[in-house]
Structure formats: C-alpha cells, structure tokens
Amino acid sequence: xxxxxxxxxxxxxxxxxxxxxxxxxxxxxxxxxxxxxxxxxxxxxxxxxxxxxxxxxxxxxxxxxxxxxxxxxxxxxxxxxxxxxxxxxxxxxxxxxxxxxxxxxxxxxxxxxxxxxxxxxxxxxxxxxxxxxxxxxxxxxxxxxxxxxxxxxxxxxxxxxxxxxxxxxxxxxxxxxxxxxxxxxxxxxxxxxxxxxxxxxxxx
Amino acid sequence: xxxxxxxxxxxxxxxxxxxxxxxxxxxxxxxxxxxxxxxxxxxxxxxxxxxxxxxxxxxxxxxxxxxxxxxxxxxxxxxxxxxxxxxxxxxxxxxxxxxxxxxxxxxxxxxxxxxxxxxxxxxxxxxxxxxxxxxxxxxxxxxxxxxxxxxxxxxxxxxxxxxxxxxxxxxxxxxxxxxxxxxxxxxxxxxxxxxxxxxxxxxx
Amino acid sequence: xxxxxxxxxxxxxxxxxxxxxxxxxxxxxxxxxxxxxxxxxxxxxxxxxxxxxxxxxxxxxxxxxxxxxxxxxxxxxxxxxxxxxxxxxxxxxxxxxxxxxxxxxxxxxxxxxxxxxxxxxxxxxxxxxxxxxxxxxxxxxxxxxxxxxxxxxxxxxxxxxxxxxxxxxxxxxxxxxxxxxxxxxxxxxxxxxxxxxxxxxxxx
Amino acid sequence: xxxxxxxxxxxxxxxxxxxxxxxxxxxxxxxxxxxxxxxxxxxxxxxxxxxxxxxxxxxxxxxxxxxxxxxxxxxxxxxxxxxxxxxxxxxxxxxxxxxxxxxxxxxxxxxxxxxxxxxxxxxxxxxxxxxxxxxxxxxxxxxxxxxxxxxxxxxxxxxxxxxxxxxxxxxxxxxxxxxxxxxxxxxxxxxxxxxxxxxxxxxx
Numbered sequence: 001x002x003x004x005x006x007x008x009x010x011x012x013x014x015x016x017x018x019x020x021x022x023x024x025x026x027x028x029x030x031x032x033x034x035x036x037x038x039x040x041x042x043x044x045x046x047x048x049x050x051x052x053x054x055x056x057x058x059x060x061x062x063x064x065x066x067x068x069x070x071x072x073x074x075x076x077x078x079x080x081x082x083x084x085x086x087x088x089x090x091x092x093x094x095x096x097x098x099x100x101x102x103x104x105x106x107x108x109x110x111x112x113x114x115x116x117x118x119x120x121x122x123x124x125x126x127x128x129x130x131x132x133x134x135x136x137x138x139x140x141x142x143x144x145x146x147x148x149x150x151x152x153x154x155x156x157x158x159x160x161x162x163x164x165x166x167x168x169x170x171x172x173x174x175x176x177x178x179x180x181x182x183x184x185x186x187x188x189x190x191x192x193x194x195x196x197x198x199x200x201x202x203x204x
Numbered sequence: 205x206x207x208x209x210x211x212x213x214x215x216x217x218x219x220x221x222x223x224x225x226x227x228x229x230x231x232x233x234x235x236x237x238x239x240x241x242x243x244x245x246x247x248x249x250x251x252x253x254x255x256x257x258x259x260x261x262x263x264x265x266x267x268x269x270x271x272x273x274x275x276x277x278x279x280x281x282x283x284x285x286x287x288x289x290x291x292x293x294x295x296x297x298x299x300x301x302x303x304x305x306x307x308x309x310x311x312x313x314x315x316x317x318x319x320x321x322x323x324x325x326x327x328x329x330x331x332x333x334x335x336x337x338x339x340x341x342x343x344x345x346x347x348x349x350x351x352x353x354x355x356x357x358x359x360x361x362x363x364x365x366x367x368x369x370x371x372x373x374x375x376x377x378x379x380x381x382x383x384x385x386x387x388x389x390x391x392x393x394x395x396x397x398x399x400x401x402x403x404x405x406x407x408x
Numbered sequence: 409x410x411x412x413x414x415x416x417x418x419x420x421x422x423x424x425x426x427x428x429x430x431x432x433x434x435x436x437x438x439x440x441x442x443x444x445x446x447x448x449x450x451x452x453x454x455x456x457x458x459x460x461x462x463x464x465x466x467x468x469x470x471x472x473x474x475x476x477x478x479x480x481x482x483x484x485x486x487x488x489x490x491x492x493x494x495x496x497x498x499x500x501x502x503x504x505x506x507x508x509x510x511x512x513x514x515x516x517x518x519x520x521x522x523x524x525x526x527x528x529x530x531x532x533x534x535x536x537x538x539x540x541x542x543x544x545x546x547x548x549x550x551x552x553x554x555x556x557x558x559x560x561x562x563x564x565x566x567x568x569x570x571x572x573x574x575x576x577x578x579x580x581x582x583x584x585x586x587x588x589x590x591x592x593x594x595x596x597x598x599x600x601x602x603x604x605x606x607x608x609x610x611x612x
Numbered sequence: 613x614x615x616x617x618x619x620x621x622x623x624x625x626x627x628x629x630x631x632x633x634x635x636x637x638x639x640x641x642x643x644x645x646x647x648x649x650x651x652x653x654x655x656x657x658x659x660x661x662x663x664x665x666x667x668x669x670x671x672x673x674x675x676x677x678x679x680x681x682x683x684x685x686x687x688x689x690x691x692x693x694x695x696x697x698x699x700x701x702x703x704x705x706x707x708x709x710x711x712x713x714x715x716x717x718x719x720x721x722x723x724x725x726x727x728x729x730x731x732x733x734x735x736x737x738x739x740x741x742x743x744x745x746x747x748x749x750x751x752x753x754x755x756x757x758x759x760x761x762x763x764x765x766x767x768x769x770x771x772x773x774x775x776x777x778x779x780x781x782x783x784x785x786x787x788x789x790x791x792x793x794x795x796x797x798x799x800x801x802x803x804x805x806x807x808x809x810x811x812x813x814x815x816x
Contacts, residue, residue, distance in 0.1 A: 008622060008683060010212060015630030018219030022227060022300050023634060030307045033317070042317035046308075046324060060300065064293040068286065071212060082680065089676040096634050096672065103642045104658075113645065113654035120658060214416060222423030226431060226504050234511045237521065246521035250512075250528060264504065268497040272490065275416060418620060426627030430635060430708050438715045441725070450725035454716075454732060468708065472701040476694065479620060 051109035065191035087138035114180035255313035269395035318384035459517035473599035522588035663721035677803035699750035726792035
C-alpha cells in the first residue's frame with residue numbers, strides 16, 4: 001500500500017467535504033405558519049431565522065476554507081499509506097460532524113444557553129484542528145510522504161499556521177464560555193483572515 | 205497556488221451541484237393519512253402536493269442549467285487561485301442554499317403568503333447571479349485566469365448574458381411582490397430559454 | 409460546446425445516481441417505542457418495518473440497474489452537447505425523484521391504499537423510461553453523438569430493449585390499479601432479469 | 613462489457629461510501645429544550661447524547677475501514693463486468709443501509725432493548741461481510757478479473773481475512789443477544805485492529 005494514488009483519496013475527501021457543506025442547508029427549517037398567514041407574517045418569520053442563516057454562512061465558510069487548505073496541502077503529498085488514510089479519516093470524521101454543532105448554534109444563538117452552544121461549536125474546531133495536525137504529522141514527520149520538491153521551510157510554514165489556528169480556536173472556546181458572540185467572532189475570524197490573505201497574496 | 209488544477213475544483217463543484225439537486229427531493233413529504241385510507245384519498249392527497257412537485261421541477265431546472273453554465277464557463281479557465289476558489293465558494297454557497305427557498309415555495313404557493321415566498325425564491329437567484337458575476341470577474345478581469353485561445357468577444361458575450369440574467373431575476377423579484385405566479389414565471393423563463401437555446405444552437 | 413468531454417457528465421451523473429441511492433435509507437425510520445420497551449417489543453417493531461426494507465431494496469435495485477445501464481450506454485457516446493445535457497438532465501430529474509415514491513410505497517404497502525401507492529411507484533418508472541428514450545434519441549438520432557466503432561445493430565438492440573422496458577413498466581402501472589403486489593412484481597422483474605442476464609452473458 | 617474501466621466503478625463506489633459516512637450525522641438530533649433553558653441544562657443535554665456520539669463514531673470507523681479495504685482491494689482488479697457490478701452493488705446496498713442500524717443503536721443503547729438494537733447492528737455487518745465475500749468471489753474465482761501481477765498467495769490472504777471477519781461479526785451478533793456492550797465491543801474491535809495493523813505494517 002505504498003504507491004502513488006493520492007487521486008482516489010482526494011476525490012473521496014472532496015466528496016465528504018462537498019456533502020458536509022451541502023447537508024448544512026437541511027438544518028434551516030421552513031417556518032410552518034397557521035393556514036392563511038399573511039405575507040407580512042411570513043416575512044417576519046423568515047427574518048427571525050437569522051441565527052440559522054448566520055450559522056449556515058459561518059459553517060459553510062469554515063468548511064470551504066478547510067477544503068481549500070486540504071486542497072493546497074495535498075499538493076505536497078507524494079503518496080498515501082494506511083497511516084495517512086486513518087489520519088485523514090479522523091479529519092473527515094470531524095468535517096462530517098460540523099452540521100451538528102451548526103444546528104445547535106442556529107437553535108441557541110440569542111438564547112440564554114448561547115454560551116454552551118458556541119463553546120460546543122468552537123470546541124468542535126479545536127478537535128478538527130488537532131485532526132489537521134495529525135494529518136500533517138502523518139505526512140511530514142521525517143518527510144515520510146512529502147514530495148521531493150517541497151522545501152522544509154514550506155512545511156515549517158504550514159506547521160506554524162496550523163499551530164497558530166489551534167490557539168485561536170482554543171481561545172474562542174474559552175471566550176465563548178463568558179461571551180458567546182465574542183467567542184463566535186474569534187472562531188470565525190480565521191477563515192475570513194485566510195480568505196482575505198488568499199486575495200492579498202495574489203496581488204503580490 | 206498558481207498551477208493548472210481546475211480538475212479538482214470542477215469535481216468539487218460538481219459534487220456540490222449534484223448533492224444540492226438531489227437534496228431537493230427531501231422537501232417532498234409523503235402524505236400521512238389515517239389508517240385505512242382509500243386509494244381515492246391517497247390519490248387526492250398526491251394530487252394536492254402539486255406545489256411541491258412544481259417547486260422541485262423548477263429548482264431542479266434552475267440548478268441543472270446553472271451546472272451546465274458552470275461546465276461551459278470552466279472551459280475558458282486556464283488555472284485557479286485562491287481568489288477564484290473563494291469566488292467559486294460564494295457561488296457554491298448559493299447553490300447549496302437553493303433547497304431552502306424551494307421548500308418555502310412548496311409550502312406557501314397557493315397560500316396568501318405566496319408573494320413573500322416567491323419573492324424570497326427569486327431574491328435567492330438575484331444573489332446567485334451576483335455570485336456568478338463575481339466568479340466571472342475573478343477569472344476575466346484583465347484576463348487573469350483566461351485560456352489564451354478564448355477571444356475577448358467570447359468573454360464579452362458571457363458577461364452580457366450574465367448581466368441580462370441579473371435584470372431578469374431582479375424583475376421577477378419585484379413582480380413577485382405584486383403577483384406571485386407572474387414573478388415565478390419570469391424567474392423560471394431564463395432556464396427554459398437557455399435550454400431551448402441550447403437545442404437550437406445545435407441545429408445551426 | 410461540441411468537444412469530447414463525456415468525463416465530467418459521467419462524473420456528475422454518477423454523483424446524482426450515488427446520492428439518490430444513498431438518500432433512500434433516510435426513508436426508513438427508527439421505531440420510537442415507549443421508554444423501557446423490551447427486546448421482544450423492539451424486535452417486533454423492527455420486523456413490522458418490512459415494507460420499508462422491501463421498498464428500499466427494490467428501489468436500490470432499480471436505481472443500481474439504471475446506473476449500470478447508463479454506464480454501458482455512455483460507452484457508445486463520443487461527445488456531448490447541450491441537447492444531450494438537457495436530455496440527461498431530464499433523466500437525472502427522474503432518478504432524483506425515486507426516493508419519494510419509494511417512501512410512499514414503504515408507507516402504504518399492506519394498507520388499503522396500496523394500489524394508488526404502487527401505481528404511483530410504477531408510473532415513476534414509466535416516465536423514467538421515457539427519459540432514457542429521450543437520452544437515446546439525443547445521442548443516436550442520425551448517429552449524432554455516436555462513436556464510430558458502434559454498429560447500427562448494437563444501437564438497434566439498445567433501442568429495442570428500452571422500448572420493451574417501456575411496455576413492461578406501463579403494464580405494471582395498469583396491473584397495480586387492480587392488484588398492488590402483482591404490479592410491483594412486474595415492475596421489479598426487469599432489474600432482476602437484467603441482473604441475471606448480466607450474469608449469464610459473462611458465462612457465454 | 614469487458615474492457616478496463618475500473619475508474620468509474622471506483623468513483624461511484626467512493627461516492628456511495630462518502631455519502632453513507634456523511635449521512636450518519638443526520639441521526640444526531642439537536643436537543644430541543646424549553647425556551648430560556650440555561651447553559652448548564654444545555655450542557656447536560658449535550659452530554660446525555662453520548663449514545664449518539666458513540667454510534668456515530670463506531671459506524672464512521674467501520675465504514676471508513678471498509679472504504680480503505682475496498683480501495684486496497686480494487687487495486688487487484690483488472691477490469692469489471694456485469695457480474696462484478698451487481699456483486700459490488702450488493703455491497704453498496706449494505707454500506708448505504710448502515711445509517712439505519714446506527715440510528716437504532718443511538719436510540720436504544722442504555723435502554724432495556726439494547727440487546728435487540730446491538731444484535732441488529734452486528735447482524736448488518738454479518739451481511740455486509742457476506743457482500744464483501746461475494747465481491748471477492750466475483751473477482752478472484754478462477755482469477756476471472758484479477759490483475760496478472762497479483763499472486764495467488766496475496767488473494768488467499770485477503771480471502772482468509774474476510775473469512776475471519778465473518779466469524780468475528782457472527783460472534784458479536786450472538787454475544788449481543790446476551791450482553792449488548794460486549795457484542796458491540798467485539799463488533800468494533802475489527803476496525804480498531806485493522807487501523808492499528810495499518811499503522812504497524814508501515815513501521816516494518
């Protein structure tokens with residue numbers, strides 16, 4: 001099990017990312033109003049769904065950013081083995097899990113229990129980040145599966161950015177226990193940052 | 205991140221399109237009749253689901269047409285970068301969102317609140333169209349990512365048709381506020397038009 | 409839009425087939441028993457779900473057989489154009505629709521309204537068959553998109569088998585109105601037949 | 613239908629595996645507490661969902677391991693035919709079925725009816741294992757579809773490990789009738805074992 005076939009793993013991972021992204025919409029529920037409800041009432045009901053829209057948007061952004069990261073990361077990988085497949089499987093487990101904390105966020109944002117919901121949400125990404133670090137280790141430790149042309153410096157840069165993300169997610173978890181919105185802002189800042197960095201780096 | 209790998213982005217986008225299409229069916233719910241209901245009663249219940257069938261059909265048609273557009277558009281793209289990936293991500297966000305307004309349409313078509321439901325539905329496509337324009341801009345601005353053999357005239361033609369669609373969707377939104385069915389007809393006219401154009405252009 | 413790129417269409421179609429297959433399971437619902445229910449009660453509840461298992465099995469078999477057909481059929485196709493894409497889109501619409509009549513079957517099999525449910529189920533495949541014929545026409549009419557090495561006789565054979573299937577599905581629809589189980593057996597006979605033919609032809 | 617095109621079958625199978633994995637999350641339901649519930653109450657409700665998390669984790673692990681197996685196995689296959697496609701289809705049927713026993717497990721673990729739920733869960737994998745053996749037979753019988761460079765000894769090793777797994781799953785089924793947790797531990801031991809074997813074999 002040591003030949004070059006990153007293609008099938010990438011396709012499989014992409015499938016899981018794409019499905020997890022798309023399942024997020026199932027957590028936004030159509031409001032069921034009494035028969036004969038007016039346009040005004042439906043409009044108000046649609047507006048009151050804002051926590052669902054926001055949770056959908058945030059989680060979509062996070063998972064998309066993580067997919068882009070995975071996409072870039074796989075370009076450093078020469079071949080896969082079982083160890084990598086199980087590390088990647090742990091990562092996919094966490095990606096698959098995302099719709100649940102998203103639904104939780106949608107239900108409890110703006111409620112007294114928002115702290116628990118946001119902390120659970122941020123905690124999910126702490127563990128997801130650990131999964132990313134495990135995948136990185138399975139590839140980069142002793143350059144086991146790394147393509148020849150990738151420099152040690154480039155690997156070090158990826159490692160640094162994954163470690164930074166770990167502390168940001170951990171911080172967002174801790175902050176969420178005291179201030180739900182602040183925790184959510186910190187947790188989501190990362191992908192907005194990465195998205196804008198992506199834009200910036202192209203300008204250079 | 206500036207090499208030729210449109211393949212993985214296309215596969216990922218196709219996955220999201222395919223899943224969004226397929227999830228539409230989850231919004232058609234089996235009628236739950238009292239035990240011992242007759243064939244006639246079940247037949248009547250199935251007929252009364254027409255708004256669900258119609259919403260399913262319309263949204264399937266729209267998303268399929270958008271997929272075909274995406275498919276044709278990607279043939280002009282030489283390579284992808286982060287800026288493109290985030291623009292495309294915004295587009296996929298909107299595609300993923302479609303099952304929600306579709307379910308809304310199925311629930312409120314033929315009800316007094318139909319205007320709000322259809323306006324929300326059409327409004328979704330206004331924003332989806334903006335996403336298409338952002339993707340186009342990310343590729344075609346200064347011909348950043350455009351294949352050499354694509355002429356400026358061909359790009360201009362795509363730009364024009366995306367801009368036309370914007371005004372049609374905006375019109376459908378405005379009309380829906382006053383006449384739900386008329387709004388829906390305008391909104392859906394585009395993909396029927398494109399489908400028949402597709403047919404025609406082959407004849408030539 | 410007239411180059412060789414059947415690859416992306418096949419991948420997209422495969423995605424829709426795979427998702428439609430997999431969504432079928434969502435229609436089997438876990439029985440919710442009162443707290444403290446015994447093993448015997450849960451066992452009985454699981455057994456009483458037989459219409460759901462049967463509906464799942466039948467629809468899975470049909471969709472899988474249709475996928476294998478699509479798979480074989482695409483090997484005759486040289487290139488795709490918009491006309492083909494929309495014909496194929498109509499087919500995918502019908503494949504996507506299958507989970508709904510499947511859920512209907514699961515709910516009403518063994519009930520007095522079984523005739524209506526089975527007729528609706530069989531009727532879905534009448535229309536699906538029409539979609540297959542439209543796809544075939546879009547490819548084979550005047551050999552528009554047919555690979556050079558495919559003989560007219562081979563095309564004629566496919567055409568015949570699609571037409572035969574049309575009459576079998578229509579018959580199953582008509583029979584279902586008078587005898588639900590007989591209709592279902594006729595409707596399902598086709599894929600069992602094809603599956604066993606597949607086996608046989610390999611022996612030769 | 614006897615040329616080399618394992619690519620499309622692999623992609624299709626991967627799609628079904630990926631979707632079945634991802635649908636597992638839909639069986640974890642957000643707790644609906646009374647309005648104004650406190651953080652402590654939500655935290656407690658989230659903790660009490662442990663059977664859902666556990667069922668999700670176990671089934672994800674099993675399906676992922678089965679995907680890795682399928683992935684390795686397909687590397688021995690030279691070409692596909694209808695017989696293989698139907699055997700593989702039976703396997704995909706069982707993979708697709710997994711979310712249902714998983715939801716059952718989540719609902720009844722820790723309840724008096726846990727034996728029936730775990731036995732049903734383990735029984736699913738007995739049949740899944742039979743499907744794996746049918747796929748193996750369809751490929752390896754008389755080396756029908758086996759790549760030239762795969763030795764008889766390697767095939768024999770796969771056959772042995774599939775047969776071993778059959779007895780472990782059967783044992784877990786029988787044990788579950790008397791002791792639910794013990795049955796579940798035996799059933800899950802296989803993929804943990806395979807995962808760690810994967811790790812070990814790389815070290816060598």
